[in-house]
Amino acid sequence: MNIPTMDDLNFTDSKVLVRIDINSPIDAKTGKLLDDSRIRAHIETIKELTSKGNGVVLVSHQGRPGDSDFTDLEQHSKLLEKYLGMEVEFVGDVMGPYARERIKNMKSGSVLLLDNVRFVSEELIEASPLQHSKSFLIRRLQPFFQGYINDAFATAHRSQASLVGFPLVLKSSAGRVMEKEVSALAKVFNEEESPKLFIMGGGKVLDSLRIIENLVKRRLADRILTGGLIAELFAVAKGLDLGKENLQVLEKVGVLSLVPRARKVLLSGAPIEIPVDFKVEREGKVYEEPASKINGVIKDVGSTTVGIYSSFIRDAKIIVMRGPMGVIEDERFRESSRSLLMNSLESQGYLIVGGGHMISLIGGLGSLDNSKVHVSTGGGALLLFLAGERLPALEALDMSFREMLKK
Structure with a gap:
């Protein structure tokens, strides 16, 4: 596969949607995050994008519906602020009018975190990139962005909307976390x-x-x-x-x-x-x-x-x-x-x-x-990669790369 990186696209003064994975263990009694290592892992990607004047909108998930760790991302935004050293606006919405309004009006070089993407039922469906590219989540958010970056290697084994749908409708690349994971694991092969x-x-x-x-x-x-x-x-x-x-x-x-x-x-x-x-x-x-x-x-x-x-x-x-x-x-x-x-x-x-x-x-x-x-950073994704099985998120980036070559 050909996986484009941030060096290939080099976004500047654009609005970029970045899929990260800040799904973290949570204390069932207090509701507090127990570990922030996944949050820290994405800081390099975000800082690089904001330093070039890009407005960065982050999308991630936390837990699954019905589980004790299924919650919003407000406290995640505070930790992102801490490690980025800049304001991260938390938006208690994913694709509704409020989220779209905040994205539309965001300033260059700023960072916005949308709420738990699994609040949207479409994100819970495993489907093909083509099918997901036609979902409401993709159609409602895509018009606001010039590019998409997938930095969520830990969820690369999922064929869900936020992971495989956007590469078919936006210029897309791997983020620095994803790039490092793929480069390191490629040594195995x-x-x-x-x-x-x-x-x-x-x-x-x-x-x-x-x-x-x-x-x-x-x-x-x-x-x-x-x-x-x-x-x-x-x-x-x-x-x-x-x-x-x-x-x-x-x-x-x-x-x-x-x-x-x-x-x-x-x-x-x-x-x-x-x-x-x-x-x-x-x-x-x-x-x-x-x-x-x-x-x-x-x-x-x-x-x-x-x-x-x-x-x-x-x-x-x-x-x-x-x-x-x-x-x-x-x-x-x-x-x-x-x-x-x-x-x-x-x-x-x-x-x-x-x-x-x-x-x-x-x-x-x-x-x-x-x-x-x-x-x-990968759990299931690392397992499947080493077991020689397909990773849909990587395949979607490869599809995006091949479409770019045609244009």
Whole structure:
């Protein structure tokens, strides 16, 4: 695909609609935002546009109808003001007369945030870009703008109106967040960038298995290191006895039903490594035990495994780390994930970090070298990208690019 960037269009003294993703975790009791990292991520794109005299209108969503985090975007606007260092006008409307009036009268270089786009029912529909381009949301807002920028990689896997409809009716490009995400993840599919090492952990076993199946099918991975529940799945698939307690846990969360799929991946010759030892909890105490003799509930990979995995990390050119090795909510089981993360950061390879848990560990490490590290904002989008599936928002930008070439 050809994804145009802000450098290709270079909007100046225009009105630009920018789709961002500031969907953030919210405390169900207080209604306050718990994390503003996604808000901060878009500051570069917005500042660049306003510095060129563009009037910037932001559109985003928060939660889903019926969920506790489904709310308006007023407090998001205050945080945008804080990080931009300028006024952000919050408009309690999306496409009605008030919103259109505020857009019409906005000044050059100013910023306006429309309310939660999911207040509009059309945004909840998954449909083709062509169908969405004819929606009321697009038809009512499009006349006010000279361009559209999609900076919302985290929602790129959705085929919703604000993500795929505007590129068919406006000059469109990726924003800086989207550009960085696509550029970083493209390294995974670059044959010249090798060896490629994937560190797969966490509790989302089906998601991780889908990624691994795609990596193996497309021969993208030189080695896949496993931790968390995905490691236990492959351990069982290899015939290891993890003990009654762990099998009960795997059965309860539906992992054992995936054993045939995991076994099929192994039989294909996939370069998958499983832990040689684990940290287990038994009667409230922590022990390290070999994978062949487990007595306790598995909570992390062991120190020998960390040493082996670290030796693989040293030789890698691309490292993708998705999900922790253990139950990092408990401080006793954070060390392996932290060690592998530190070793990856200190290696010569380019590190791509995805998943909220790993990002939370990175948060305490201080400043990072952006030339060597990419921290993905994407959850589902990152998963589907690595699993080789289509991202409608990127396809819409590609369609827009091809239409521009015709004119």
